[in-house]
Amino acid sequence: MDKPKCMKKITAGYHRRRCFNDAIRDGYCQVHHPDAMKARMAKRQAAYEERRKTTPWYKLEQAAKRIKQLEAEGVTLRSALTQAEIEVSARADMEYAAGNEWKEANGRGKAAAYRHALILARQMTDEEAP
């Protein structure tokens, strides 16, 4: 009796026929066993990916992605900068207002002291007056 043959149906020209190899595992030859075919497919896929990464289209695609990413970062940074500028400007306004308040208060103090000194001087001259 013949050894069992591989059960894989293959296309040979216009005909479909069974593989002529001896079945070694699970009814398949070592070429057509599903695990072997899967492994070959994965290897081919990996090689294809590696080759694809060297193409200008892939590099262009990566560059476009990077540009988009950088543009998004730019938008975030610009909005942070705007926010910082608003805060600085608000702080400058507050300091300016506080400075004015201080000047005003100080000015009022000086004016009050001046008025007081004037009153004292008048009292003194009134007393000295004949």
Ligand SMILES: [Zn+2]
């Ligand atoms: Zn086979």
